[in-house]
Amino acid sequence: MTESDKGVLVSDGKNIYKAGIFEGRLVDRTGAGDAFGSGFVAGLMKSQIFDEKAVKYAIRLGSANATSVIESIDAKEGILTRQEFEKSPRWKNLLIKVKNLR
Numbered sequence: 001m002t003e004s005d006k007g008v009l010v011s012d013g014k015n016i017y018k019a020g021i022f023e024g025r026l027v028d029r030t031g032a033g034d035a036f037g038s039g040f041v042a043g044l045m046k047s048q049i050f051d052e053k054a055v056k057y058a059i060r061l062g063s064a065n066a067t068s069v070i071e072s073i074d075a076k077e078g079i080l081t082r083q084e085f086e087k088s089p090r091w092k093n094l095l096i097k098v099k100n101l102r
Contacts, residue, residue, distance in 0.1 A: 002036050004029075008063065010040075011101070012055055019059050019096040022067040031075025032066045039065030039080070056096050064091040 001009045007020040043058030044050070064085055068078040085091050 002033050002066070008036065008059060010055060010059055012050070014101055015052065015055075016099045016101060017055055017059060017096055018099070019063060019094055022063055022091070022094060024067040024071050026070050028073045029070055030073075032070050034075065035069040035079060036062040036066040039063070039085075042082075052098065059096055060091065060094045061085055063094055 003009065005021060007018065010017040010019075040058045040062030043061035044054060047054035047057065061080075065080050068080050068084075069075065070078070072078040080091075
């Protein structure tokens with residue numbers, strides 16, 4: 001669940017993941033949720049194993065994609081390619097807290 005400028009909450013049924021946001025200059029929020037969702041799904045699909053590492057990667061990719069989109073006008077501007085995400089040091093660190101549900 002995205003929470004606008006508060007970040008995101010994700011659950012895999014075993015854990016709850018809470019992440020903040022990447023710093024960025026807000027220009028237009030249009031498409032931010034869709035950008036997060038598409039980045040998150042793409043991040044999960046990249047992994048062969050669905051584990052904590054895969055979920056964290058997906059959250060980081062979704063958050064980076066959403067941040068990049070809000071820095072431009074239009075929902076399609078700013079969408080990251082895999083290369084742009086992987087090569088930029090800007091997207092390497094995002095605090096993600098994990099709480100076990102058990």
